[in-house]
Amino acid sequence: MILHDFLPSGNGYKIRLTCAKLGLYYQLKEYDITQGDTRTEAFLALSPNGKIPVLELDDGHCLSESNSILLYLAEAHQSDLLPNDPLDKAEVTKWLFWEQYSHEPNIASVRFWLTHNAMTELKEKMLPERIQQGHAALTLMDDQLSKQDFLAGNRLTLADICLFAYTHVAEEGGAYQLSDYPNVQRWIQDIQAQNWFIPITHRQ
Amino acid sequence: MILHDFLPSGNGYKIRLTCAKLGLYYQLKEYDITQGDTRTEAFLALSPNGKIPVLELDDGHCLSESNSILLYLAEAHQSDLLPNDPLDKAEVTKWLFWEQYSHEPNIASVRFWLTHNAMTELKEKMLPERIQQGHAALTLMDDQLSKQDFLAGNRLTLADICLFAYTHVAEEGGAYQLSDYPNVQRWIQDIQAQNWFIPITHRQ
Numbered sequence: 001m002i003l004h005d006f007l008p009s010g011n012g013y014k015i016r017l018t019c020a021k022l023g024l025y026y027q028l029k030e031y032d033i034t035q036g037d038t039r040t041e042a043f044l045a046l047s048p049n050g051k052i053p054v055l056e057l058d059d060g061h062c063l064s065e066s067n068s069i070l071l072y073l074a075e076a077h078q079s080d081l082l083p084n085d086p087l088d089k090a091e092v093t094k095w096l097f098w099e100q101y102s103h104e105p106n107i108a109s110v111r112f113w114l115t116h117n118a119m120t121e122l123k124e125k126m127l128p129e130r131i132q133q134g135h136a137a138l139t140l141m142d143d144q145l146s147k148q149d150f151l152a153g154n155r156l157t158l159a160d161i162c163l164f165a166y167t168h169v170a171e172e173g174g175a176y177q178l179s180d181y182p183n184v185q186r187w188i189q190d191i192q193a194q195n196w197f198i199p200i201t202h203r204q
Numbered sequence: 205m206i207l208h209d210f211l212p213s214g215n216g217y218k219i220r221l222t223c224a225k226l227g228l229y230y231q232l233k234e235y236d237i238t239q240g241d242t243r244t245e246a247f248l249a250l251s252p253n254g255k256i257p258v259l260e261l262d263d264g265h266c267l268s269e270s271n272s273i274l275l276y277l278a279e280a281h282q283s284d285l286l287p288n289d290p291l292d293k294a295e296v297t298k299w300l301f302w303e304q305y306s307h308e309p310n311i312a313s314v315r316f317w318l319t320h321n322a323m324t325e326l327k328e329k330m331l332p333e334r335i336q337q338g339h340a341a342l343t344l345m346d347d348q349l350s351k352q353d354f355l356a357g358n359r360l361t362l363a364d365i366c367l368f369a370y371t372h373v374a375e376e377g378g379a380y381q382l383s384d385y386p387n388v389q390r391w392i393q394d395i396q397a398q399n400w401f402i403p404i405t406h407r408q
Contacts, residue, residue: 048344049302063294065301072294090267090276097269098253100304122329129326140252 010165095159106134114173145183214369299363310338318377349387
């Protein structure tokens with residue numbers, strides 16, 4: 001497999017973490033999304049949406065949307081990162097969709113704006129509301145993690161890998177302090193202690 | 205089952221359409237999200253995120269996040285709305301995640317702002333970029349639907365139900381004209397022609 005990716009991306013990191021857990025090998029092809037590398041004709045042929053990560057399978061089939069790729073990898077490899085029972089599975093996918101709508105725009109985008117010199121006058125005006133919603137997202141996670149070890153129950157699932165990716169770097173840019181969320185901090189340490197864990201900067 | 209919902213919501217409508225296709229009965233419990241009905245203690249006990257739709261199963265289990273509920277319903281009822289093969293399934297879930305991140309904030313939120321008198325000075329400033337991204341989303345759908353009958357292939361899946369919900373009312377508020385997207389218009393008519401189709405205002 002070829003993973004088309006940008007190393008600082010949490011979306012790509014979700015795939016890299018899942019591959020580490022599943023013991024899957026891939027070739028990493030890096031793109032600098034800040035330099036328009038994913039807007040080229042060659043990249044758009046891989047994914048019309050023009051976004052990393054794209055996972056190119058050995059048969060040439062290209063998968064996009066990070067959380068869809070997570071579901072694919074867990075199902076194709078029958079991993080316990082995704083339960084079989086539809087109700088248990090819904091507990092996991094709930095977090096995956098929540099991440100895209102309620103977490104990523106407020107945690108990941110804010111981090112990108114602040115660390116990649118991407119602020120504009122409009123983004124400056126949007127920032128307070130985004131940060132407020134980001135705190136709401138972290139509070140919701142912290143409440144859940146005060147009641148159980150992992151987001152979708154007492155064992156680690158795709159929900160944790162998905163949310164870990166941008167949560168553990170939420171402080172980058174200075175908008176959030178994870179010490180405000182002690183249960184989230186405990187959960188981050190529990191994931192970092194897994195024997196398959198790799199940091200976001202790790203190249204396979 | 206009890207569907208906790210707000211009738212004009214496209215997110216709720218996805219569930220209502222899927223239940224219509226699967227022939228599932230539910231009791232509809234309506235909330236006016238513009239009046240804070242989903243911020244009450246009683247509602248937050250159903251779903252800490254405070255958002256409709258919530259599907260309360262007969263055993264009291266509450267499911268949230270509309271696209272997660274779609275996956276649950278299709279899997280629990282072994283519907284062909286979701287293929288079994290992991291690769292084919294990934295084609296469907298790709299659109300479900302894309303909807304949450306690239307479609308809903310630009311099509312659904314813009315419709316809500318413009319039709320529910322929810323504009324603020326900040327939203328006025330955000331509007332041009334949102335509309336530009338909404339056109340990009342509709343263009344991507346139109347391109348895909350120029351090549352095949354439905355979004356994830358040549359038969360109707362959850363991807364179509366999910367994207368239909370807010371796309372078919374995209375004109376409400378005046379930000380978009382669907383006549384700019386003839387393949388999307390054709391696809392909307394094809395879905396409306398299904399013998400199980402119900403309009404967004406339909407009460408079961």
